Amino acid sequence: MWVTGVVFVIERAAEFFVPQLFRRIDAKYPKDKRRHALLAGCAVGIIVASFEAYDDRAAQVRKLQTQVIAQNSRRIIYINGWDFEDNDTADKLLLVKTVRDKPTTIRLTKNPRIDQKITVTDKGGAANSAPITVLGNGNKIMSLDKYVMNVNRESLPFTFTGSDWIVE
Numbered sequence: 001m002w003v004t005g006v007v008f009v010i011e012r013a014a015e016f017f018v019p020q021l022f023r024r025i026d027a028k029y030p031k032d033k034r035r036h037a038l039l040a041g042c043a044v045g046i047i048v049a050s051f052e053a054y055d056d057r058a059a060q061v062r063k064l065q066t067q068v069i070a071q072n073s074r075r076i077i078y079i080n081g082w083d084f085e086d087n088d089t090a091d092k093l094l095l096v097k098t099v100r101d102k103p104t105t106i107r108l109t110k111n112p113r114i115d116q117k118i119t120v121t122d123k124g125g126a127a128n129s130a131p132i133t134v135l136g137n138g139n140k141i142m143s144l145d146k147y148v149m150n151v152n153r154e155s156l157p158f159t160f161t162g163s164d165w166i167v168e
Contacts, residue, residue, distance in 0.1 A: 084107070093121065
């Protein structure tokens with residue numbers, strides 16, 4: 001809202017410092033009509049600025065959809081409503097928060113190291129309505145191709161044994 005005030009302060013300052021210019025402007029555009037036009041311009045400016053701010057914020061959110069934080073030798077990865085494929089052999093904690101009850105798919109490391117541990121946690125507490133499917137990505141999980149987490153707030157550690165993933 002301060003934009004409106006700034007526009008009117010600038011107009012007043014211009015009237016004060018350049019009065020001969022404003023005499024000609026007042027002849028063509030009286031002050032009350034000019035004020036309406038300035039108010040309309042300010043309203044349009046505020047609306048445009050709001051949309052630009054929203055677009056900027058949406059871009060930031062998309063960039064941070066999967067945020068990685070290093071913590072000692074274990075990484076914490078926040079997964080906000082998107083599918084995730086692991087591509088390195090570091091131990092990690094995956095905190096999954098579904099968006100609009102959209103199921104999430106986690107693909108474990110394709111070429112894991114022995115004793116690699118990946119813990120998958122339903123941080124959003126919505127696994128019952130939006131299940132988290134964990135795929136072995138070429139390796140079995142407890143002799144299965146996939147493991148479905150559908151208990152709210154469930155947290156399961158998946159450890160690679162050298163031949164398949166086990167749930168501890």
